Amino acid sequence: MIEKVNPQHPDKVADRIAGAIVDLAYTKQNNPKIAVEVLIGHGVANVIIESSVAFSKEEVYTIVERITNCDNLQLNLVVNPQDAHLAKNQDGIIRCGDNGIFKGMPLTDEEWELSQIARGIYERYPSDGKYILGGDELVICQSNAKTEELKKLYPTATINPLGDWTGGTDVDSGATNRKLGSDMAQSVTGGGLHGKDLSKADVSVNIYAFLKAQKEQKPVELFCAIGDETVDGKPYFEIVEIAKDYINKVGGFEKFAEWGLF
Structure with a gap:
């Protein structure tokens, strides 16, 4: 689910x-x-x-x-x-920017499927929407879209259970790093992915653990302490470079924030 x-x-x-x-x-x-x-x-x-x-x-x-x-x-x-004491952590070498535990999990077929469904709906209706997939049950809540139109596309889904709605920040509030399940699926642990530079383990180690889990197709569990110079047997700057390459490939931090890791 x-x-x-x-x-x-x-x-x-x-x-x-x-x-x-x-x-x-x-x-x-x-x-x-x-x-x-x-x-x-x-x-x-x-x-x-x-x-x-x-x-x-x-x-x-x-x-x-x-x-x-x-x-x-x-x-x-x-x-x-930035706090002067924290800034000293990075003097001379790129070290782990914070404490954390991290988990990378291979994405399931269900998770990939919902990711594609969400993107497909968003292409048609680029407004506030949220979607759930659990087994054969699909729930679609899509603002600014006629329920009957979505029913034609997804005839077996539960669509807008309370009827048509408008959504957006005039209806609801939004905060950074509040949709970690949507960003990370089962890889959710402690810190959020967004609004931080690459020295922060919440960004770089989370991305690294996720990518390693997809490559090896098995769970990856890591932890680090602020100031660590190695994580998972690698110099921390290598972890940062792997994450930086991933961020660059998706088009930057703003683009990364649109969908998270999947």
Whole structure:
């Protein structure tokens, strides 16, 4: 059984905003240190950034406006420098940026199937949607779509059980890293994937463990402590490079935030 949400779900909107801010940080500095939290809904976007690079309110507002397609949002922005003690962790060498336990799991046929269903529906209806697949039972909740139209495409599915709906951040609030099951399937452990630079284990080690599990087709379990220079027998900078290559292939942190790992 698995749930998937699409890029216009309010939580994914928050993830995408956070990812776009991280993308911007990487244009300002080769290896920025950054953590972004976003809470958005009902005309207000709250954004907190801790970073080694500076951001103007105009830069952040442009990102929020573009992703939400809304030009009258109230932006509450807090930008602070990275904590000096944490910054020292990376002096001279790329080390593990935080503590964590991590699990990579091979994706099941069911998980792959729902991922493709979600993407197919989103191509037709690019608005807030969420989907569940459990065995032969498919549940589709798709905003701004006529239920009878979806019934023609998925005649055996349960579709919009409470009727047609509009969705989006005017109906619901969204927060970063709140849809980890949709992002990671059974690989969910501690930390979230979005709004962080590649030194953070929540990003790099999660991606590494997921990719290793797909390659070996068996579960992968790892842990690390802040300051570690090796993970899974590899120098931490190699883990970071593997994750960086993956992020680049999908088109950056914002694109990564749209669907997560699958």
